[in-house]
Amino acid sequence: MLFDLTDLRLFILVAELKSLTRAAERMHLSLAAASNRMKELESRFGMRLLYRENKGVLLSPAGETLLAHAQQFMQQLERLKSDMQQYNNGIKGHIRIFANTTAVTEFMPEVLGLFLASHPQVNVALEERLNHDIVRGVQEGTADIGIAAGPVQGQGLEIINFSTDRLVLATALGHPLAEAGSISFAETLAYPHIGLHEGSTLQHFLNKVVVDSGDRLHLRIQVRGFEAMCRMVEADVGIGILPQSSALRHSRNMRLALVELTDLWAVRERSVLVQDLEGLPAYARELVELIRTEAGRQNP
Numbered sequence: 001m002l003f004d005l006t007d008l009r010l011f012i013l014v015a016e017l018k019s020l021t022r023a024a025e026r027m028h029l030s031l032a033a034a035s036n037r038m039k040e041l042e043s044r045f046g047m048r049l050l051y052r053e054n055k056g057v058l059l060s061p062a063g064e065t066l067l068a069h070a071q072q073f074m075q076q077l078e079r080l081k082s083d084m085q086q087y088n089n090g091i092k093g094h095i096r097i098f099a100n101t102t103a104v105t106e107f108m109p110e111v112l113g114l115f116l117a118s119h120p121q122v123n124v125a126l127e128e129r130l131n132h133d134i135v136r137g138v139q140e141g142t143a144d145i146g147i148a149a150g151p152v153q154g155q156g157l158e159i160i161n162f163s164t165d166r167l168v169l170a171t172a173l174g175h176p177l178a179e180a181g182s183i184s185f186a187e188t189l190a191y192p193h194i195g196l197h198e199g200s201t202l203q204h205f206l207n208k209v210v211v212d213s214g215d216r217l218h219l220r221i222q223v224r225g226f227e228a229m230c231r232m233v234e235a236d237v238g239i240g241i242l243p244q245s246s247a248l249r250h251s252r253n254m255r256l257a258l259v260e261l262t263d264l265w266a267v268r269e270r271s272v273l274v275q276d277l278e279g280l281p282a283y284a285r286e287l288v289e290l291i292r293t294e295a296g297r298q299n300p
Contacts, residue, residue, distance in 0.1 A: 102165070
């Protein structure tokens, strides 16, 4: 075996503290024992991992690679311990989901309400992430299920399209664009926008569109969700871009005008991402099917 957990913990501490002495103290090891462990680790890999200098310890390129894998391994180990501990509390299953803004705020609350009512011994962790983080999370196994919108490419993933949604412009009824009928995103940039928070998948996407076009997006205010955006739009604080499904729902109770965006990217496929659908536990496969059927019904 190339290493044990003590080796990895010690190596990570040495890298973080840049000191073999301090790392040994933190691990309650003698300096000689810690030094021998690092030498043996280098011997097993057959390459230098650490440079010992007067100012402290530096990692070699190989050491940097080992550090990245060691940190990821320890994070996975902590997740394993946490997930297994749940079984002592009566939990018989755990699903971790990385999803975009629309999924987290719009349809997953209803989906999870139905799912958890029939699976009381399954625990679900739902985290809002950017598209590239969703793809990477499922690829690396830190997420069991991913939910994304728009073009998705992920080597080694099963991509299951479950619905199509369209981005639209929402304005106050008296706004100059309210009667436009249809408009390009570029034409909306002459007016102040209501944006979502910086961690939002949709806001990240729109920011990239603006940067790529060389134009500028005037964000008057940023909010945490689509309901808050629509309330700001209704008050004529600014205009907003949001999914049509959400815009229609909020327009039933708010005085909003909805204008079609002519940009090709405004039409987006919604997808569930998994490594291997058949390899998931039965309850996780049931959740995927529920997302496909229930979220699909919300499509206007």
